């Protein structure tokens with residue numbers, strides 16, 4: 155947009171006065187931030203209104219991306235960049251004696267997600283807007299996010315994430331678009347002429363209120379919508395009579411029980427109460443979202459039969475799978491379609507992404523619970539199941555009971571949401587080539603056999619503008635000065651950087667930028683953790699959810715091994731290394747929490763041991779999220795992507811690190827394989843078992859962890875140290891970890907891969923000694939990372955799954 159410094163200053167001073175009723179020099183950073191946010195929101199508002207009316211009047215097909223998680227992070231810097239006014243605002247503020255960084259610092263992350271899945275959803279929203287696809291997000295406005303992770307005495311402790319405490323300047327509450335979501339009750343049937351009607355009676359009603367956030371495209375005038383739903387008591391009232399009798403708590407009981415639905419993401423489901431709450435959440439946003447899609451659709455007046463021509467609904471993992479029976483319910487019970495018509499529209503509209511093969515994440519609900527909470531929806535699922543089984547027998551001639559039971563939606567009293575998602579959609583995609591092959595040939599083979607045309611791959615992508623423009627301005631400037639700014643819209647041109655691989659002065663610049671980022675992170679670590687790290691050391695990072703399959707414990711066991719070596723020989727000539735970890739564990743995942751404790755305990759010993767002359771440091775940065783990642787990733791030399799082959803569906807952190815010039819230390823898992831293909835084998839460090847070897851072990855059952863342990867003295871030494879070593883904890887503290895490795899036979903092959911991991915780490919230390927060789931590898935990674943932009947991924951979803959056209963908008967602000 156066009157804006158001069160003088161215009162900005164005038165608008166801003168006026169805005170400060172109207173929103174704070176104070177002089178600018180009397181305001182706090184938060185007030186300044188909020189005023190700036192209001193202003194930017196107004197600029198965006200014009201574009202937003204225009205985008206929406208164009209979509210409506212020109213009757214364009216729209217995509218609705220349903221996701222339990224949206225990890226959007228902060229908006230201010232991105233919005234300023236995308237409007238093209240960042241520099242103007244920065245200079246304007248400076249002339250008012252305000253540092254823009256102080257303002258940006260005040261914003262809190264919208265952390266409505268857990269990991270890759272949620273960040274992917276946020277990146278997809280950005281990409282849809284930026285490449286002019288009419289596509290919106292639908293999710294839940296969790297009042298307390300996931301949780302705030304603090305480390306106390308080395309342990310993860312969870313606190314509510316109070317991201318709304320200072321209000322959220324980006325959202326609009328749309329009271330007029332609230333809808334009712336119905337739970338419980340029972341279904342009554344009656345004849346209406348020829349038609350059997352189903353009616354839910356005596357239900358509990360919850361009011362779903364949408365909060366809309368504008369999602370701005372990069373310099374293209376498009377503004378799509380992220381709609382997050384919040385649960386309110388139907389009339390937002392409390393029991394007055396009860397209150398007047400002094401029963402204050404019980405007067406508010408009903409109101410609170412409703413508001414609980416949108417309090418936190420992933421309530422602990424170790425108990426039935428938690429399961430029920432999750433199920434309520436899933437139906438809540440799915441039902442509200444689909445009702446609101448109908449409300450919008452009906453304004454177009456094109457007739458319900460054409461619904462699938464104008465609407466595509468994407469379900470991000472199985473959490474929104476109830477979209478299938480909910481859409482059926484509305485088409486059958488409200489729009490009075492036949493089953494066949496409704497089913498055709500439903501399967502044409504819905505598409506599904508599978509993000510994992512981990513059994514624990516393949517959702518199942520107890521049938522009794524579903525029936526109690528959602529009686530009509532359960533009837534519809536049962537009918538889908540009945541017709542599907544009929545097809546299996548009559549159309550696909552499957553009669554073997556074992557084969558049939560492997561495919562049922564309802565089995566053993568449980569409802570399998572992945573099966574429902576597959577049966578009810580026209581497209582099922584994996585998130586990296588390898589993962590999709592595993593789905594087709596192994597995990598979902600029974601479905602691939604009958605629906606081969608539904609399965610396809612869409613390798614994940616990242617929001618490249620965020621990871622360069624916002625997170626790494628130094629690198630962004632160097633790239634822009636060298637090859638121009640074309641990469642912002644077309645990141646594949648980053649490949650032009652390869653021309654500079656033998657240009658020493660370019661490599662020096664690159665090294666210097668990385669070094670500066672490491673200095674910044676070293677300062678951050680010193681300020682936040684009190685740990686001094688050497689910015690000339692190798693910065694080796696593993697940042698992701700803590701999980702045994704992601705194998706943070708392989709990493710820390712190797713650190714313990716290096717420490718042993720240094721203790722034996724303090725003059726050992728190795729380049730100094732800083733191992734940085736970050737990530738949250740699920741609150742109920744005990745072993746993952748013990749891994750966090752282990753990392754912190756090892757760190758407390760190593761970081762304080764003067765005898766190793768600062769050659770080794772271990773840092774755990776708490777509360778991993780988008781902002782912390784943006785500090786960390788630009789400073790990384792080594793990116794740890796070390797999951798057990800076959801277990802990491804794709805990974806996206808691997809792409810972010812690569813784009814910022816880190817060299818990947820990888821197993822051939824998920825998108826690491828595609829990263830290798832892009833950069834070439836000489837620019838990635840590979841180790842470990844391959845997928846076929848892992849499956850071979852699982853199938854043949856001849857893996858013997860004790861044998862490896864007994865035959866590898868280095869490994870044996872560190873595992874022994876877990877239980878009776880120097881760590882200042884009670885002796886049994888880390889027995890659960892040791893047990894998983896030995897007594898339970900090491901499900902994730904830590905022991906088997908340890909030696910090749912150790913050798914790979916040695917190779918890294920060797921290569922790092924040669925500054926130019928290292929910088930060349932780093933350059934190759936940056937140059938080849940453009941292929942992993944979410945812009946391209948979304949392009950592929952748009953053409954081959956959603957069948958949606960770009961809608962270019964050319965209004966002027």
Ligand code: GFP
Nearest residue numbers: 269270271509802803804805806
């Ligand atoms: C999951 C998978 C990852 C994948 C993302 C996005 O991430 O391999 O890259 O989804 O598809 F495990 P997490 O939510 O587990 O981080």
